[in-house]
Amino acid sequence: MTELREHDAMTCRACGREERASEGYPCADCGTFICLICNFRGVMLCRACSAKRAEQAPEPAVDPTPDPAA
Numbered sequence: 001m002t003e004l005r006e007h008d009a010m011t012c013r014a015c016g017r018e019e020r021a022s023e024g025y026p027c028a029d030c031g032t033f034i035c036l037i038c039n040f041r042g043v044m045l046c047r048a049c050s051a052k053r054a055e056q057a058p059e060p061a062v063d064p065t066p067d068p069a070a
Helices: 036-040 047-056
Strands: 009-011 018-020 024-026 033-035
């Protein structure tokens, strides 16, 4: 009888760790696999989507008025 060699693991797109496919969540934007540990740490986006959002983020507004306390 041949031996089954199933591999039920996926690579986390946030940290690169290989985890069981059933123990993870999809990226909030694209749906790629994010492991349970990253999800517990609050990671909801894969590296690629996180980088895209960082590029698209507007620069913080600078108040042009001088600080009166200075």
